[in-house]
Amino acid sequence: MRRLIAAALLAALAASPLGASLPVGTRAPDFTTTGALNGKPFRLHLKEQLRHGPLVLYFYPKAFTEGCTLEAKAFSDAMPDFRKAGARVVGMSADDLPTLQKFSVEACRGKFPVATASKDVISAYDVSIPATPLSKRTSYVIAPDGRVVFVHSEMSWKEHVARTLAAVRALKKR
Template identity: 60%
Template sequence: MERRRFTRFAPLAALAAMLVSTGARAQLSVGAKAPDFTAKGALAGKEISFSLSKHLKKGPVVVYFYPKAFTQGCTLEARAFAEASGDFAKAGATVIGMSNDDVPTLQRFSKEECRDKFAVAAATPQVVSAYDVALKRDGNATAFTSRTSYVVGKDGRIVFVHSNMDWRDHVKLTLEAVRKLKAGKKV
């Protein structure tokens, strides 16, 4: 059954694979002030409003952008973040996944693939632009976001950026960054 779900999205996976060659690059650099946002989203299947500034009062926030809910790479990445959610919590960090999916899709994704462990939210065009995560092909923006992870320190500054369409290192690298923050080490 799992295999059938991914097969259904083969055209999107093919599109994502094509777009990988364009090289996702995040313009926001370490030390930059993270653009504040409030976004509609979902946690455990319920609609929520997520405010970056509100969550930064509690500690660092991992803001990770992914292209499209329920595609193979994005599903695997969400599951990996869900599995590591306890480790992020121990390090004092909040995780928020961002895509341009609509809220009903995010409600399902938060329950089924994020396993009720962390919130996902709809990245508006303004948020996509502010974080420079529009996925581009041949220099033109597509309807997808690039796979880019930012770790935002409690002071609202970006302390770590990882932009790569391969989902596999996003969890490991952002977790290392928040652990270093907690230990008072340079990220």
């Protein structure tokens, strides 16, 4: 089943450019959704998250696929650095809450929350993969004023953590 999902995802991605995303300087669309942190459900509101400092909001296609699991583990490993830089991290996908509860424990290791990205949120952040309910792998750094200050959209998970952390550190120096 995972191979079928991966094959469908690759086919959809081949047909769609990764360049689409919100431009730097744009106000990040506000939203409220449900999520999980260390298996426990909670309500997530973007505006509330931004009251605590900058936010790394990263979209990923599907929990428990290889790239998404590796990316979550990489963010988990880097959480002390993000906290030191004053930033929070939230992962977003179209997965349902029970899946995210499990993913928040197993892949995120309880170190940061993951939340459900509705079709409207995926569309508002311009990360939809055509003909699927999934999102592209896109990371945003959002300043406390709600403006997008950095975007990285690349299906390989390998650079998302390093690039968003660098952007958060640069934001802190301003």
